[in-house]
Amino acid sequence: MIESMCFHCGNNCNQTVINFDQKKFCCNGCKTVYDIFSSHNLSSYYDLQSAPGAIPKEIKGKYDYLDTPAIIQRLTEFDNDTIKIVSFYIPHIHCSSCIWILENLHKLQPAIHSSQVNFPKKSVRITFNTEKTTLKEIVVLLNAIGYEPHISLEDYKKTNKKVNRSLIYKIGVAGFAFGNVMFLSFPEYFEVSEFWLDKYKYIFRWLMFFFSLPVVFYSAQAYFISAYKGLQSRLLPIDVPIALGILVLFIRSTTEIIMDWGTGFFDSLTGLVFFLLLGKFFQQKTYSFLSFERDYKSYFPIAVTRIYYNNNTHKREEENIQVYSINKGDRILIRNEELIPVDAILIDGTACIDYSFVTGESDLVMKQSGDTIFAGGKQLYGAIEIEALKSVEQSYLTQLWSHSAFTKKVQKPFVNLTDIISSYFTKVILFIAILSTIFWLWFDASKAMQVFTAVLIIACPCALALSRPFALGNMLRVFGKNKFYLKNADVIEQMAQIDTIIFDKTGTITTKEKGTISYHGIPLTYSEKSLLKTALRPSNHPLSRSLYEILPEQEILTLNKYHEQIGKGIKATIEHNSLKIGSADFVGYSIPSNEMYTSVHIVINNQHKGYYVFHNQYRNGLSKLFLELDNKYELAILSGDNEGEKEHLKQLLPQLKTLLFNQKPDAKLTYIESLQKKGKNVLMVGDGLNDAGALAQSNVGIALSENINTFSPACDAILSALHFQKIEHYLRTSKNTIRIIKSSFIISFIYNIIGLYFAVTGQLSPVIAAILMPLSSISIVVYVTGLTSWLGKKL
Amino acid sequence: MSIIYVLLTISILVAIFFFIAFILSVKKGQYDDVYTPSIRILFDDELIKDNSKKNVQKTKTKDS
Numbered sequence: 092m093i094e095s096m097c098f099h100c101g102n103n104c105n106q107t108v109i110n111f112d113q114k115k116f117c118c119n120g121c122k123t124v125y126d127i128f129s130s131h132n133l134s135s136y137y138d139l140q141s142a143p144g145a146i147p148k149e150i151k152g153k154y155d156y157l158d159t160p161a162i163i164q165r166l167t168e169f170d171n172d173t174i175k176i177v178s179f180y181i182p183h184i185h186c187s188s189c190i191w192i193l194e195n196l197h198k199l200q201p202a203i204h205s206s207q208v209n210f211p212k213k214s215v216r217i218t219f220n221t222e223k224t225t226l227k228e229i230v231v232l233l234n235a236i237g238y239e240p241h242i243s244l245e246d247y248k249k250t251n252k253k254v255n256r257s258l259i260y261k262i263g264v265a266g267f268a269f270g271n272v273m274f275l276s277f278p279e280y281f282e283v284s285e286f287w288l289d290k291y292k293y294i295f296r297w298l299m300f301f302f303s304l305p306v307v308f309y310s311a312q313a314y315f316i317s318a319y320k321g322l323q324s325r326l327l328p329i330d331v332p333i334a335l336g337i338l339v340l341f342i343r344s345t346t347e348i349i350m351d352w353g354t355g356f357f358d359s360l361t362g363l364v365f366f367l368l369l370g371k372f373f374q375q376k377t378y379s380f381l382s383f384e385r386d387y388k389s390y391f392p393i394a395v396t397r398i399y400y401n402n403n404t405h406k407r408e409e410e411n412i413q414v415y416s417i418n419k420g421d422r423i424l425i426r427n428e429e430l431i432p433v434d435a436i437l438i439d440g441t442a443c444i445d446y447s448f449v450t451g452e453s454d455l456v457m458k459q460s461g462d463t464i465f466a467g468g469k470q471l472y473g474a475i476e477i478e479a480l481k482s483v484e485q486s487y488l489t490q491l492w493s494h495s496a497f498t499k500k501v502q503k504p505f506v507n508l509t510d511i512i513s514s515y516f517t518k519v520i521l522f523i524a525i526l527s528t529i530f531w532l533w534f535d536a537s538k539a540m541q542v543f544t545a546v547l548i549i550a551c552p553c554a555l556a557l558s559r560p561f562a563l564g565n566m567l568r569v570f571g572k573n574k575f576y577l578k579n580a581d582v583i584e585q586m587a588q589i590d591t592i593i594f595d596k597t598g599t600i601t602t603k604e605k606g607t608i609s610y611h612g613i614p615l616t617y618s619e620k621s622l623l624k625t626a627l628r629p630s631n632h633p634l635s636r637s638l639y640e641i642l643p644e645q646e647i648l649t650l651n652k653y654h655e656q657i658g659k660g661i662k663a664t665i666e667h668n669s670l671k672i673g674s675a676d677f678v679g680y681s682i683p684s685n686e687m688y689t690s691v692h693i694v695i696n697n698q699h700k701g702y703y704v705f706h707n708q709y710r711n712g713l714s715k716l717f718l719e720l721d722n723k724y725e726l727a728i729l730s731g732d733n734e735g736e737k738e739h740l741k742q743l744l745p746q747l748k749t750l751l752f753n754q755k756p757d758a759k760l761t762y763i764e765s766l767q768k769k770g771k772n773v774l775m776v777g778d779g780l781n782d783a784g785a786l787a788q789s790n791v792g793i794a795l796s797e798n799i800n801t802f803s804p805a806c807d808a809i810l811s812a813l814h815f816q817k818i819e820h821y822l823r824t825s826k827n828t829i830r831i832i833k834s835s836f837i838i839s840f841i842y843n844i845i846g847l848y849f850a851v852t853g854q855l856s857p858v859i860a861a862i863l864m865p866l867s868s869i870s871i872v873v874y875v876t877g878l879t880s881w882l883g884k885k886l
Numbered sequence: 887m888s889i890i891y892v893l894l895t896i897s898i899l900v901a902i903f904f905f906i907a908f909i910l911s912v913k914k915g916q917y918d919d920v921y922t923p924s925i926r927i928l929f930d931d932e933l934i935k936d937n938s939k940k941n942v943q944k945t946k947t948k949d950s
Contacts, residue, residue, distance in 0.1 A: 187925045187928075190922060190925050190926065191929055194926065194929075207922075208922055209918075209919045209922060210919065210921045210922040210925065211919055211921050211922075212919070256912055256913070259912050259917070260909060260912065263905065263908055263909060263912070267901065267905045270901075271898070271901060291890055294890075294891070294894070298894070298898075
């Protein structure tokens with residue numbers, strides 16, 4: 092087979108190649124997008140990056156709700172008579188071509204004034220003229236060029252989130268003051284008693300004092316607050332010695348300049364605060380295009396189509412309503428590929444619902460009219476009409492969300508490494524300070540106070556406080572480059588403490604792509620296979636489609652009779668041969684014991700030939716990963732699926748001890764809770780909403796995602812499925828990172844001992860403080876970032 | 887040497903001016919997205935050849 096790549100989306104055109112304009116396309120959708128771009132002279136889209144596009148989706152009727160004024164109003168940021176500004180989240184944004192084409196939207200639609208892309212957030216902000224176009228037209232246009240915006244219920248309750256930039260302001264203030272104070276304190280470092288220096292040093296000193304005021308009272312605010320809180324809860328977090336150090340530095344320096352004893356330590360004070368805040372800033376690496384706090388709202392549509400009986404026209408009419416305004420008894424139309432937002436009764440049509448996201452069960456669920464269907468499933472087989480039984484908030488799925496695990500999670504008690512060290516450190520420092528003061532009181536009382544403050548100043552754990560944020564912050568970035576996105580730096584430390592790992596099955600250790608299919612029974616002849624393929628051709632059932640794909644290309648026979656009983660099977664007659672394809676029940680075959688598998692039975696001319704079994708496809712490197720993990724961690728698999736795969740899995744992963752099936756979302760949660768009560772630190776790897784509770788309950792919850800841009804439930808980390816087999820490496824690297832931090836603590840203690848020598852002997856001068864403090868901080872930062880980057884290279 | 891008072895005042899005023907400029911730029915959100923502008927600046931306007939509309943018509947009819 093000749094490999095040919097689609098010019099637009101880069102996919103393999105394995106079935107049909109469409110040649111157009113001397114280029115190859117995999118489907119009509121891609122060709123159309125190319126056509127739109129080239130006809131508007133926008134073909135440089137393909138020059139910036141090869142094959143940057145996405146296949147546009149069929150969306151007929153999907154965006155009709157964007158005509159509803161109430162919904163438009165919710166989505167727009169700014170609105171006056173003629174101008175509207177709207178922001179869309181577009182998951183496909185991934186390269187410079189995307190930025191280029193989206194910022195040239197006005198060439199495709201003249202009513203668009205401007206559009207601006209925010210690449211890290213994967214969003215585009217569009218300003219358009221409401222007289223010439225509508226919101227719906229813009230969304231349809233975006234979709235037509237392969238950039239489908241994601242609009243969900245989450246957007247409906249969107250409040251303008253205030254970006255918290257106070258840390259940047261604080262760093263700005265501290266940096267500004269630090270620079271100026273260094274400048275002003277420089278002349279006195281060398282203590283040359285020149286005439287002009289003696290004359291002007293007072294003005295220099297007072298200027299330094301005024302520069303340090305905003306640093307102490309604004310920039311360092313957070314340290315005082317958290318030190319106070321720590322003391323209240325009888326803890327000694329690292330912020331206690333820091334706050335104490337800052338306070339002592341400020342009071343001693345101020346006294347010194349008032350009493351004309353010396354210049355004070357304003358340079359060290361401002362520098363200390365500046366470096367500490369930089370560390371805080373470095374640790375805060377956020378992935379603005381990812382969200383770690385998602386709930387059902389990001390999956391739900393914003394609006395649905397309600398069917399109602401119009402009394403005036405005596406006709407059934409459709410209208411778009413907001414999901415929250417669905418009432419009990421409303422008739423709702425669910426189109427193909429749409430999500431069912433409420434618990435309901437099926438009225439019309441055949442439901443073939445994919446609940447894998449809610450329950451983890453991979454088999455499709457068939458429902459006939461009159462059956463109850465639960466919210467959260469995705470309809471995969473044409474349009475259906477349902478009658479709501481409950482409102483959205485009271486449906487099964489949304490109820491799951493009000494479970495305590497989802498709210499409990501907010502504060503996971505976790506004391507980090509620095510705070511543990513700090514409680515000992517603070518006690519030792521206070522002890523040394525008091526001891527040396529007593530000594531000096533007896534030896535030379537005039538120097539006692541000076542020594543006491545000097546000890547507290549020099550012991551201010553700047554290097555200690557910086558090593559953790561820089562090591563973890565750097566590791567966070569390294570992990571991010573390896574497609575492993577962490578919620579915050581604490582997760583690395585928590586990962587290093589893990590001793591138990593629990594995997595979900597469907598979608599986590601198996602891929603979402605079609606599974607392997609095996610045939611059991613009398614081998615089919617060539618002509619029988621072509622009969623089968625012909626019979627499967629018209630069917631739209633997902634199983635038929637995947638079976639159709641694996642059968643080799645055959646000659647096309649004429650189909651004389653065809654009847655599909657939806658959800659059961661196919662009856663067909665081809666050239667005097669009768670065929671029955673479907674479930675055991677349908678073809679009239681007695682059920683064998685392994686009916687746990689998803690199977691399709693084949694009956695040709697009333698003879699049962701055999702059946703195809705659909706196995707789950709396990710991820711590459713799964714066995715190797717389990718082998719690597721086995722001797723260090725306790726492993727378990729919790730699956731929402733049936734036991735069909737049990738034997739297969741046991742064979743594949745012999746070292747696995749715990750294998751639990753039919754686990755409901757809350758059962759998974761309680762299982763993890765019971766492990767934690769035994770003192771285990773549990774890592775949960777899951778993917779769907781069904782794991783959301785378990786992910787929230789576990790110490791570290793990793794959500795595995797086939798496509799980083801699609802949505803994953805609330806978790807601590809998101810891992811690209813491509814890097815699934817690297818979990819062991821990531822865990823090991825976390826442990827090594829913690830080792831690096833611990834070793835850096837030793838270095839910082841050495842600095843402290845040197846500093847304490849000067850302090851206790853009463854020799855601490857501003858110059859020594861000004862050299863020692865930045866030297867220790869910078870060397871620690873270089874040490875930890877260098878080592879963590881080196882660790883990262885091995886990933 | 888009293889000139890030092892004038893020099894100090896000027897230097898501090900200049901420093902404060904830049905400090906305020908920094909704070910304002912942060913407040914306006916200039917540092918919220920530091921990646922996209924770096925790409926945007928590389929786009930050339932002349933890449934887009936604004937040809938006649940005939941061309942547009944022709945390709946549109948070719949579309950099956």
